[in-house]
Amino acid sequence: MAGSMRPAGDFRTTYQADRTIFPTRGSAIACAVALLALCVLPMQFGGKSLVSSYWLALVIQIAYYGIAALGLNILVGFTGQISLGHSAFFGFGAFMSAYLSGRHGVPVALSIPLAGLATALLGVVVGLPAGRLKGLYLAIATLASQFVLQDFFSRAAWFTGGASGANAPPFSLFGLTLSGDRSYYYVVLFYLVAMYVFAANLMRTRDGRAMVALRDHYLSAEIMGINLTYYRILAFGISSFYAGIGGALMAHYTSFVSAEAFDLLLSINFLAMVIIGGLGSVMGSLMGTVFILFLPEFMQGVVRIVQGLGIGQSAGFNEGLAYLKEMAIGLAIVLFLIFEPEGLAARWRKIKAYWKLYPFSY
Numbered sequence: 203m204a205g206s207m208r209p210a211g212d213f214r215t216t217y218q219a220d221r222t223i224f225p226t227r228g229s230a231i232a233c234a235v236a237l238l239a240l241c242v243l244p245m246q247f248g249g250k251s252l253v254s255s256y257w258l259a260l261v262i263q264i265a266y267y268g269i270a271a272l273g274l275n276i277l278v279g280f281t282g283q284i285s286l287g288h289s290a291f292f293g294f295g296a297f298m299s300a301y302l303s304g305r306h307g308v309p310v311a312l313s314i315p316l317a318g319l320a321t322a323l324l325g326v327v328v329g330l331p332a333g334r335l336k337g338l339y340l341a342i343a344t345l346a347s348q349f350v351l352q353d354f355f356s357r358a359a360w361f362t363g364g365a366s367g368a369n370a371p372p373f374s375l376f377g378l379t380l381s382g383d384r385s386y387y388y389v390v391l392f393y394l395v396a397m398y399v400f401a402a403n404l405m406r407t408r409d410g411r412a413m414v415a416l417r418d419h420y421l422s423a424e425i426m427g428i429n430l431t432y433y434r435i436l437a438f439g440i441s442s443f444y445a446g447i448g449g450a451l452m453a454h455y456t457s458f459v460s461a462e463a464f465d466l467l468l469s470i471n472f473l474a475m476v477i478i479g480g481l482g483s484v485m486g487s488l489m490g491t492v493f494i495l496f497l498p499e500f501m502q503g504v505v506r507i508v509q510g511l512g513i514g515q516s517a518g519f520n521e522g523l524a525y526l527k528e529m530a531i532g533l534a535i536v537l538f539l540i541f542e543p544e545g546l547a548a549r550w551r552k553i554k555a556y557w558k559l560y561p562f563s564y
Contacts, residue, residue: 280410295446
């Protein structure tokens with residue numbers, strides 16, 4: 203495996219050493235440096251910010267969408283099940299946290315994990331058919347849950363505020379309110395790191411390996427004594443927990459939750475993040491999220507360059523460019539499936555292998 207290559211003389215003598223998260227000392231140092239860079243990102247030096255408020259808001263969105271995308275990757279990439287209703291669970295977590303903190307006065311620091319647990323319970327209920335369904339039939343069942351929950355969001359005014367939506371109070375801890383972008387950034391960063399470390403460790407445990415075995419060959423897994431129904435439902439619960447945490451973080455960042463935000467298109471975007479990032483890759487989930495959220499910015503830049511060259515100033519041409527931006531995500535999915543089916547994570551592993559083996563690329 204190219205991604206697990208280690209320098210000569212660096213070998214493992216125990217199972218614990220072989221199961222470490224960081225395969226080399228360099229990868230651990232790179233991770234620590236990246237985390238330090240993320241911590242100083244919103245700071246100001248000499249009255250000047252390292253990043254503008256616009257880009258900081260985009261990074262916060264990457265964090266909470268990345269958490270939800272990782273949950274879907276645990277279900278789709280690691281366990282081999284399909285879900286077309288992930289945005290509904292994302293929305294349920296957002297409404298639940300707003301409901302607990304806004305209607306019942308639960309501290310936001312507590313309502314976010316409670317919303318995750320409530321969404322996990324809902325995911326277990328929805329995942330019960332997964333014990334008997336698979337493939338296209340399971341996809342249709344999860345699609346039905348998407349529409350059922352969307353209808354619930356618009357009708358249950360006591361829970362969601364109905365057409366008016368629900369207000370979500372700002373995050374506060376020990377009497378300190380963290381409502382601005384620069385302070386709330388550290389809240390989502392904490393959850394992002396915690397959830398990704400948890401997922402990386404989960405896949406190294408007995409349960410995580412059982413999920414992967416279920417994905418690779420469910421008949422062999424059953425012969426080995428793995429309870430398929432249990433692990434399929436467990437995967438739905440964990441996936442929904444991640445979606446609920448991501449949705450709750452979004453609710454308290456935007457301060458307002460509306461049912462229209464959690465439609466089928468968002469579920470497809472979550473699938474795009476997983477496919478483009480890499481099925482069955484923890485870091486690929488974050489890579490795919492960054493790609494999907496930066497793609498509109500990239501397309502907008504292309505449009506500005508084209509218009510700056512004086513090409514296509516007509517209304518029809520501008521309308522065509524706007525349509526091209528909307529179809530860019532679909533086009534990206536198709537191109538990745540054709541040319542890079544293992545996603546950005548696999549490409550990153552190949553780049554690292556190239557530099558390790560250089561000049562002996564083969």
